[in-house]
Amino acid sequence: MFLRNCWYVGAIDHELIDGKLLSRTLLGDHVLLYRGDSGAVIALNDRCPHRGALLSHGRREGDAVRCMYHGIKYDGSGKCVQIPGQDMIPPRLRVRSYPVVERRPFIWVWMGDPALADPAKIVDLPYLSDPQWKGLPAYLHYDANYLLIVDNLSDFAHLAFVHTGTLGGSEEYAYVSKPKPIERLERGFRVERWHYDSDVPPFHKKVIPEKSAKVDRRNIATMLIPGIFTMETLFVPAGQGAQPDSFAGARQYRNCQFMTPETERTTHFFWSYLNNYEGDDSTISRSLLNSLIEGFMEDKAIIERQQKTLDDDPKFEMLAILSDGPLVHFRRVLDKQIEAERAATASPPAESRRAETATS
Amino acid sequence: MFLRNCWYVGAIDHELIDGKLLSRTLLGDHVLLYRGDSGAVIALNDRCPHRGALLSHGRREGDAVRCMYHGIKYDGSGKCVQIPGQDMIPPRLRVRSYPVVERRPFIWVWMGDPALADPAKIVDLPYLSDPQWKGLPAYLHYDANYLLIVDNLSDFAHLAFVHTGTLGGSEEYAYVSKPKPIERLERGFRVERWHYDSDVPPFHKKVIPEKSAKVDRRNIATMLIPGIFTMETLFVPAGQGAQPDSFAGARQYRNCQFMTPETERTTHFFWSYLNNYEGDDSTISRSLLNSLIEGFMEDKAIIERQQKTLDDDPKFEMLAILSDGPLVHFRRVLDKQIEAERAATASPPAESRRAETATS
Amino acid sequence: MFLRNCWYVGAIDHELIDGKLLSRTLLGDHVLLYRGDSGAVIALNDRCPHRGALLSHGRREGDAVRCMYHGIKYDGSGKCVQIPGQDMIPPRLRVRSYPVVERRPFIWVWMGDPALADPAKIVDLPYLSDPQWKGLPAYLHYDANYLLIVDNLSDFAHLAFVHTGTLGGSEEYAYVSKPKPIERLERGFRVERWHYDSDVPPFHKKVIPEKSAKVDRRNIATMLIPGIFTMETLFVPAGQGAQPDSFAGARQYRNCQFMTPETERTTHFFWSYLNNYEGDDSTISRSLLNSLIEGFMEDKAIIERQQKTLDDDPKFEMLAILSDGPLVHFRRVLDKQIEAERAATASPPAESRRAETATS
DSSP: OOOOSSEEEEEEGGGGGGGOOEEEEETTEEEEEEEOTTSOEEEEESSOTTTOOOGGGSEEETTEEEOTTTOOEEOTTSBEEEBTTBSOOOTTOBOOEEOEEEETTEEEEEOSOGGGOOGGGSOOOGGGGOTTSBOOOEEEEESSOHHHHHHHHTOTHHHHHHSTTTTSOOSHHHHHOOOOOOEEETTEEEEEEEEEEEOOOHHHHTTOSOOSSOEEEEEEEEEETTTEEEEEEEEEETTGGGOTTOOTTOEEEEEEEEEEEEETTEEEEEEEEEESSOTTOTHHHHHHHHHHHHHHHHHHHHHHHHHHHHHHOTTOOOOOOGGGHHHHHHHHHHHHHHHHHHHHHHSHHHHHHHHHHHHO | OOOOSSEEEEEEGGGGGGGOOEEEEETTEEEEEEEOTTSOEEEEESSOTTTOOOGGGSEEETTEEEOTTTOOEEOTTSBEEEBTTBSOOOTTOBOOEEOEEEETTEEEEEOSOGGGOOGGGSOOOGGGGOTTSBOOOEEEEESSOHHHHHHHHTOTHHHHHHSTTTTSOOSHHHHHOOOOOOEEETTEEEEEEEEEEEOOOHHHHTTOSOOSSOEEEEEEEEEETTTEEEEEEEEEETTGGGOTTOOTTOEEEEEEEEEEEEETTEEEEEEEEEESSOTTOTHHHHHHHHHHHHHHHHHHHHHHHHHHHHHHOTTOOOOOOGGGHHHHHHHHHHHHHHHHHHHHHHSHHHHHHHHHHHHO | OOOOSSEEEEEEGGGGGGGOOEEEEETTEEEEEEEOTTSOEEEEESSOTTTOOOGGGSEEETTEEEOTTTOOEEOTTSBEEEBTTBSOOOTTOBOOEEOEEEETTEEEEEOSOGGGOOGGGSOOOGGGGOTTSBOOOEEEEESSOHHHHHHHHTOTHHHHHHSTTTTSOOSHHHHHOOOOOOEEETTEEEEEEEEEEEOOOHHHHTTOSOOSSOEEEEEEEEEETTTEEEEEEEEEETTGGGOTTOOTTOEEEEEEEEEEEEETTEEEEEEEEEESSOTTOTHHHHHHHHHHHHHHHHHHHHHHHHHHHHHHOTTOOOOOOGGGHHHHHHHHHHHHHHHHHHHHHHSHHHHHHHHHHHHO
16 A cells, blocks of 8 residues: 555656666556657556557657557557557547656656646755765665665664664664654654764765764754655764854765655665765765665665565564654654545545546 | 367477377366377376376386386376285276377367367368478467467457568558458458568568569468467469469468467467478478567567566456457357356266266 | 474584574474574574564674664573663563474474473484494475475385385385385384395495395384484395394494474475494495485475475375375374364463463
């Protein structure tokens, strides 16, 4: 059960170059994504309604796509515009289309009722289009439900044990510090946490000259429905963290991660990790890309095994500890929205609108 | 749900040489096929009723087969004839046998009530045994229900898009021509179609000297229950097609294809593609074999993906277009026969006869 | 459905060296096995009750283990002893532990109610710890229910057909001899069988100098609940078998095999095949190890195919012949014990004891 009336990242712009017909399952729907000759990105259900052949195995013609089984052609809105050997086109022979908004470098897709697709609802992340901030958007696939990744990101405690040698830096952090209270938001939570006078964590040490100095590190993380995680990270020389008005020598990062369900058991994971200090030295963002992949792989092994454990024993109920406060809150607000959406869909007017949508 | 009271191709003669114990699933039944010392081809259920070991892992002894787990031996009718260490043979210890008829090069197996197995019901294809016609019988396995292959063969329109560079030759064919009406038969359909003044399609061009001349091409295709497709193809120099009495310079092909369900989701595909003009030049039938495999592989990719699409979403209903007339008719007559068979089986007398068969 | 209140072999001692955290599924439970610094072998449920991460992916600390997702630590009894960042430890945060007894080289695990775990119930096999008897304990995995392996071992007849060239020696044995009556035991059966004046079977011929002499061979086999097979084998020169008081030149083997269910469809198979005559010539036990593996592989191919046959057609009922007496008896006494255990578990007092156990 997914929240459908919201925007999900469906692709990165570089995945659609050269007219690529990209087949990607989003929330269980098989979706064909491509950039038409007009420049617009188009999202259609990836199935010819005639005999079920994949449109992604077809041929793009301008903004349209032709099924290469019997040659039936659909325009970018999903409307059938040609049946070889047949003049009359039955109106039911349509492909469902999905609203798309491009916010470089990410392509956002609306998976619910098109009438409700308001681009203003897309989360605003200005650093993604700010030339001062540099980063390389990237993709990973997880064999796990997206909420297990949300859980993972909702608890800083795992940094100490899972990422000791990569993103974290030391187990000691976990033993001496206590979970911070979170700021509860209507669509998620925000948490701010300082770690004072600590060693420089490995991913950061690789890209800075001052490798042995102690640092104060501040993380401000936000998790928003349906699975949008951002984290602003700031490093200052140890001691400056206590003087919030003088972050002169700060090095900063902007981390954004988008979890889009592929199926109930698999997830598309898009992210970009940006820094504001590399200038023309692109080795920094490339090193950071590799460091993040290294860290995510540590999470991935655990999270995918969790999924297997849950599949193995559906009766298993996880037991929360104190640091699970944020993820418990997030699941609660998400469940509430899904429930509200389900109730709205079940009521007569919305239902008839949806039925129309399904064939439009 | 399959039609059981009919003949299916179960093997090609060359598959049974050298005493091979061939294990093949037909209509969901695990069948052991072999040629006994007497020369007869024998079909038995491939399971020892004692502990369930495979008889195909056993040892052929004359026309009999011995299970090599505990040494129990069955004759060609499935009757147990020896239990090592035990004198009395319990009558229930029998293996089901299936009626077999050999019509070189194909082995036909009757999957239903043996009492109804009439060899006269096997489709007569005289060119298969006519020395004038040359061809190499062959086999492919499909991960798809056999009716999806029947569908594919029931619509010439796909030649233009799927087989442009192999069996078809041009997309233009699809745009300019209209579907032809079919001749509805009690057990299938027949369709005849001319394509005048066209380029020589690639598979044919490879094996003839007159590569650049235009041709008139006639296809007469027949599809019969349960999944028997034949097509007579004739090429004459362009212009002669309109003069049906003078096919002097004709080059002709006989195509026969047999779709035998392995399971609900997989199919055995047997075929032979014959020509009547190669004489002693066997490179022609070998080239045609390769061209056909090349073409079938194009279909196979689409058809197997269709099966996945149907598995993914069992609620998906395909929408017919005009050119689907033949396949709609075929499915209708097949469903009628399956329904009739089910009704007959459910009635008491037939039921008791079947029960007897199952243990005989 | 397994018998849980009994001891199963869970591992071989050499599998636990160097602090190895061994993850092994036993009777469907995911179990972590390891040797703590105290020398004791510990068996815990291999799942952190917090978020379900595998403890076998964690870190051993003394006799304790730490989950390396969020750092929670459990002692050898499964009690939680540390939650980083949290002082209060909720009592429910416990891991189930299993009673373990080590009898070199095998590790026995009690899969049922710990209150009933009596080490005296472990079968006594003195030759396993007798320096006179030499053998190499080993392991195989079967993709089959453990009872299909029990069945296999319960019938000497298969030696003639499956192991003609390895452990058996000749088909003639099966044709001339009759099944022997078995001695029915409360927890299984015992059978004794002589084979007089026979060729030396291949596995034995490899390791003895007198290769062409005829021998008398005696096998005394015992099968005990839940799946413990032992066989004492004795070879004497042909003719001496009839004079039971003079086994002077005898060569003897002790074979013990332990079938432990992994799941309903898979099995852990532990064994050791010992001889009492090799002295310092370890090539003999190594040759025997290889011969046994060779023989087991012959069984494995058949048994795993049997499992597929049963999965394919759950309605298939095997038909017993005379030589199936032992396995029929074994399944009967096992079923009776499982039924008794189920009844005891269902009664109120036992139930409350079990519930306590599950969380202890």
